[in-house]
Amino acid sequence: MALWVLKFGGTSVGDPARIGNVASLIERHRRSGIDLVVVVSAMAGETDRLIALAQTHSSTPDPRELAALLVTGEQASAALLALTLCARGIRACSYTAWQIGLEARGAPDEARVHAIDPTRLQSDLESGIVPIVCGFQGIDAAGDYVTLGRGGSDTTAVALAAALGADECQIYTDVDGVYTADPRVIGAARRHDNLSYSEMLELAGLGAKVLERRSVELAGRHKVPLRVLSTFGGKGSRGTRFTGSPAMVNEDSLCGVTLSQGESEITILGVPEQPALAAILLGPISAAGIEIDLIVQNHARDGRVDLGFTVPQRSLPDTLALVRERAGAIGAEAVISSERIAKLSLVGLGLKSHPELIARLLSTLAAESISVRMMATAEIKVSVTIPEEDGHRALVAVHRALGFEEEARKPVPRKKRGS
Amino acid sequence: MALWVLKFGGTSVGDPARIGNVASLIERHRRSGIDLVVVVSAMAGETDRLIALAQTHSSTPDPRELAALLVTGEQASAALLALTLCARGIRACSYTAWQIGLEARGAPDEARVHAIDPTRLQSDLESGIVPIVCGFQGIDAAGDYVTLGRGGSDTTAVALAAALGADECQIYTDVDGVYTADPRVIGAARRHDNLSYSEMLELAGLGAKVLERRSVELAGRHKVPLRVLSTFGGKGSRGTRFTGSPAMVNEDSLCGVTLSQGESEITILGVPEQPALAAILLGPISAAGIEIDLIVQNHARDGRVDLGFTVPQRSLPDTLALVRERAGAIGAEAVISSERIAKLSLVGLGLKSHPELIARLLSTLAAESISVRMMATAEIKVSVTIPEEDGHRALVAVHRALGFEEEARKPVPRKKRGS
Numbered sequence: 001m002a003l004w005v006l007k008f009g010g011t012s013v014g015d016p017a018r019i020g021n022v023a024s025l026i027e028r029h030r031r032s033g034i035d036l037v038v039v040v041s042a043m044a045g046e047t048d049r050l051i052a053l054a055q056t057h058s059s060t061p062d063p064r065e066l067a068a069l070l071v072t073g074e075q076a077s078a079a080l081l082a083l084t085l086c087a088r089g090i091r092a093c094s095y096t097a098w099q100i101g102l103e104a105r106g107a108p109d110e111a112r113v114h115a116i117d118p119t120r121l122q123s124d125l126e127s128g129i130v131p132i133v134c135g136f137q138g139i140d141a142a143g144d145y146v147t148l149g150r151g152g153s154d155t156t157a158v159a160l161a162a163a164l165g166a167d168e169c170q171i172y173t174d175v176d177g178v179y180t181a182d183p184r185v186i187g188a189a190r191r192h193d194n195l196s197y198s199e200m201l202e203l204a205g206l207g208a209k210v211l212e213r214r215s216v217e218l219a220g221r222h223k224v225p226l227r228v229l230s231t232f233g234g235k236g237s238r239g240t241r242f243t244g245s246p247a248m249v250n251e252d253s254l255c256g257v258t259l260s261q262g263e264s265e266i267t268i269l270g271v272p273e274q275p276a277l278a279a280i281l282l283g284p285i286s287a288a289g290i291e292i293d294l295i296v297q298n299h300a301r302d303g304r305v306d307l308g309f310t311v312p313q314r315s316l317p318d319t320l321a322l323v324r325e326r327a328g329a330i331g332a333e334a335v336i337s338s339e340r341i342a343k344l345s346l347v348g349l350g351l352k353s354h355p356e357l358i359a360r361l362l363s364t365l366a367a368e369s370i371s372v373r374m375m376a377t378a379e380i381k382v383s384v385t386i387p388e389e390d391g392h393r394a395l396v397a398v399h400r401a402l403g404f405e406e407e408a409r410k411p412v413p414r415k416k417r418g419s
Numbered sequence: 420m421a422l423w424v425l426k427f428g429g430t431s432v433g434d435p436a437r438i439g440n441v442a443s444l445i446e447r448h449r450r451s452g453i454d455l456v457v458v459v460s461a462m463a464g465e466t467d468r469l470i471a472l473a474q475t476h477s478s479t480p481d482p483r484e485l486a487a488l489l490v491t492g493e494q495a496s497a498a499l500l501a502l503t504l505c506a507r508g509i510r511a512c513s514y515t516a517w518q519i520g521l522e523a524r525g526a527p528d529e530a531r532v533h534a535i536d537p538t539r540l541q542s543d544l545e546s547g548i549v550p551i552v553c554g555f556q557g558i559d560a561a562g563d564y565v566t567l568g569r570g571g572s573d574t575t576a577v578a579l580a581a582a583l584g585a586d587e588c589q590i591y592t593d594v595d596g597v598y599t600a601d602p603r604v605i606g607a608a609r610r611h612d613n614l615s616y617s618e619m620l621e622l623a624g625l626g627a628k629v630l631e632r633r634s635v636e637l638a639g640r641h642k643v644p645l646r647v648l649s650t651f652g653g654k655g656s657r658g659t660r661f662t663g664s665p666a667m668v669n670e671d672s673l674c675g676v677t678l679s680q681g682e683s684e685i686t687i688l689g690v691p692e693q694p695a696l697a698a699i700l701l702g703p704i705s706a707a708g709i710e711i712d713l714i715v716q717n718h719a720r721d722g723r724v725d726l727g728f729t730v731p732q733r734s735l736p737d738t739l740a741l742v743r744e745r746a747g748a749i750g751a752e753a754v755i756s757s758e759r760i761a762k763l764s765l766v767g768l769g770l771k772s773h774p775e776l777i778a779r780l781l782s783t784l785a786a787e788s789i790s791v792r793m794m795a796t797a798e799i800k801v802s803v804t805i806p807e808e809d810g811h812r813a814l815v816a817v818h819r820a821l822g823f824e825e826e827a828r829k830p831v832p833r834k835k836r837g838s
Binding site for chain 1 (some may be wrong): 435438439461469473475476477478479480481484485489490491494495497499500501502503505506509512513515517518534539562563633
């Protein structure tokens with residue numbers, strides 16, 4: 001008999017009607033004879049409400065106690081879903097992390113799943129009971145509650161699927177899969193039926209916030225087949241499936257274009273070449289808790305290099321102060337910055353073998369008179385920074401020029417069309 | 420060093436200002452060098468909110484899941500109090516029932532404390548940490564959450580005090596002790612400094628709802644000194660202390676008058692005497708979940724007895740139906756009932772040795788032209804039923820006539836005054 005782990009996010013369990021909707025979906029799967037383990041988040045808004053409540057008592061709440069407070073959100077939604085199922089005659093039991101031995105290690109607000117004891121869940125499954133597991137929470141070595149950080153319930157679901165050897169882990173959310181571009185921005189964006197873990201990782205890192213990086217990494221490591229689909233979609237939608245299996249993924253294709261806005265760019269010009277230059281310059285910025293994204297260092301010319309990188313716009317003043325402190329000491333000629341830039345990225349396994357796609361990207365932007373400031377390439381993605389105001393126009397043009405409107409997964413090489 | 424267990428009810432932790440107030444009280448005791456373990460209820464209204472939420476999903480929520488939902492209320496208030504204390508530099512840790520091995524047995528909505536593992540709490544106390552324990556919850560043999568029923572947090576506090584050998588268990592509530600009569604009704608009522616467990620048990624059973632019966636019984640059994648006092652009172656108030664020690668309690672005294680309204684009375688007349696009559700008649704009523712209170716059976720006359728008892732007014736129609744079903748079979752002559760009666764009770768160890776106090780009670784009521792319908796006496800209390808509309812007048816008259824206005828604990832015998 002097939003075993004699926006289903007995960008429902010906060011909007012899916014946001015009110016009694018929606019919890020009823022989730023119960024119906026579970027009922028349908030049970031009638032089809034599928035064994036289920038369900039993971040739930042707190043009801044939409046509940047975690048934020050609890051954080052605000054904690055902050056009325058302390059501006060920097062004690063991390064242990066904040067975690068102890070936050071886990072009540074998932075406990076409540078798990079119990080509510082379980083009692084809704086019980087009322088419909090479906091045997092269900094809610095479980096906290098300690099009841100299923102879900103051990104986690106690390107900071108109380110960003111712990112990682114360490115171990116799960118599947119005994120009780122397996123015995124429930126054998127008895128036809130649907131276990132409803134609280135997402136986002138774990139127990140540390142001292143026996144205290146910790147939380148798994150943003151997207152933590154997805155991680156709970158993937159970890160359970162791995163521990164139980166589930167046939168599939170289904171993440172129900174408010175979108176029905178992963179698209180070639182953000183469908184709220186690009187109406188012509190198309191949904192992928194299949195993606196590889198590594199493509200999803202790049203997309204997740206680039207602002208396609210369907211799944212958090214950690215849960216995709218975990219799925220890839222444990223080879224858990226992962227599917228993203230909509231709670232509110234029709235019965236027909238199959239969402240997007242992630243797998244590491246080469247048979248499922250076309251190595252010769254692109255999977256999407258993403259746009260990330262709200263960034264700033266800093267470039268340090270003419271720094272005498274020296275070992276570990278990036279570490280000397282970027283270490284203190286990272287240590288100050290500033291998220292550095294794209295980093296570009298050119299080849300040395302006359303013994304000097306330029307080093308550019310992006311940070312969130314809100315971090316620009318602090319970053320500039322830190323950079324200027326060090327610029328003299330390392331002999332930099334100048335520091336320049338742009339406050340408002342956007343980052344456009346093209347992702348796909350096909351990029352590895354088809355460098356002409358990068359040329360297509362650049363010529364499309366040139367035809368739109370959009371200036372590219374920095375460019376960086378990785379195994380399966382290429383990113384460029386452009387002025388923020390050109391972001392949306394660039395996304396539309398690149399999405400069209402690279403043929404994504406025709407089919408979700410674009411095979412390459414293809415004939416060049418138009419400009 | 421002294422060790423106290425403090426328990427704060429829902430109104431004491433009802434909002435951030437009140438939680439701050441509780442934190443200040445804890446801070447004061449810690450500064451005086453007292454070791455503390457704290458038990459909290461859910462914030463006022465939270466348990467009712469959660470029950471209502473459960474009922475939007477199921478009119479008869481699954482008991483296991485309802486318990487799992489309700490325990491989140493205490494978890495939230497415990498974490499909030501702990502992080503408030505941490506923010507003030509007082510080391511505090513919140514604990515759920517499973518973290519301190521608080522095992523309970525029985526129905527998920529009315530379990531009884533079975534065992535506590537004091538190891539972690541003791542180690543906290545040695546390190547100067549204030550443990551904040553979630554009241555009302557326990558873990559059953561299967562490792563599931565159960566709740567301890569109404570007043571369950573008081574039971575948690577008493578059980579902890581017993582397990583830790585605490586010097587005192589202090590129950591903070593919204594009244595500052597136990598009075599000779601309800602002080603909201605009788606302005607001249609006076610507070611007791613000391614009461615025996617058995618007196619408190621009778622008072623609790625008679626509508627003086629300061630403490631639930633179960634926690635007083637537990638305190639008596641484990642000889643835990645118990646004190647009731649107000650969270651909102653001044654620093655000077657010492658509340659009322661309960662103890663089993665004879666030195667503290669005057670055997671020759673009365674401790675209070677209580678009035679319980681909203682009751683109905685049923686009398687079955689002329690039943691041929693037979694073994695276990697009460698069980699035959701009252702068993703089915705009890706089995707139907709109806710709370711039977713005062714039971715009076717007179718001595719047989721001509722081989723026939725009358726059996727009277729009281730039930731809550733809302734249960735009268737169901738009770739009458741059950742009684743009439745059986746009245747014929749047991750040969751009863753008639754069934755009569757009064758819908759609206761009140762029960763007035765006089766409580767005190769002094770009643771045992773001073774039957775003249777009962778005469779004083781009856782003559783006071785007669786002087787007020789209040790008719791007594793049934794009367795029952797126990798070791799340390801006497802109860803009469805009277806018409807509901809005379810209840811308040813009877814309470815005032817008896818409280819005054821028995822001398823309670825002069826001092827909280829009334830020594831007897833005394834001179835008869837007035838009427």
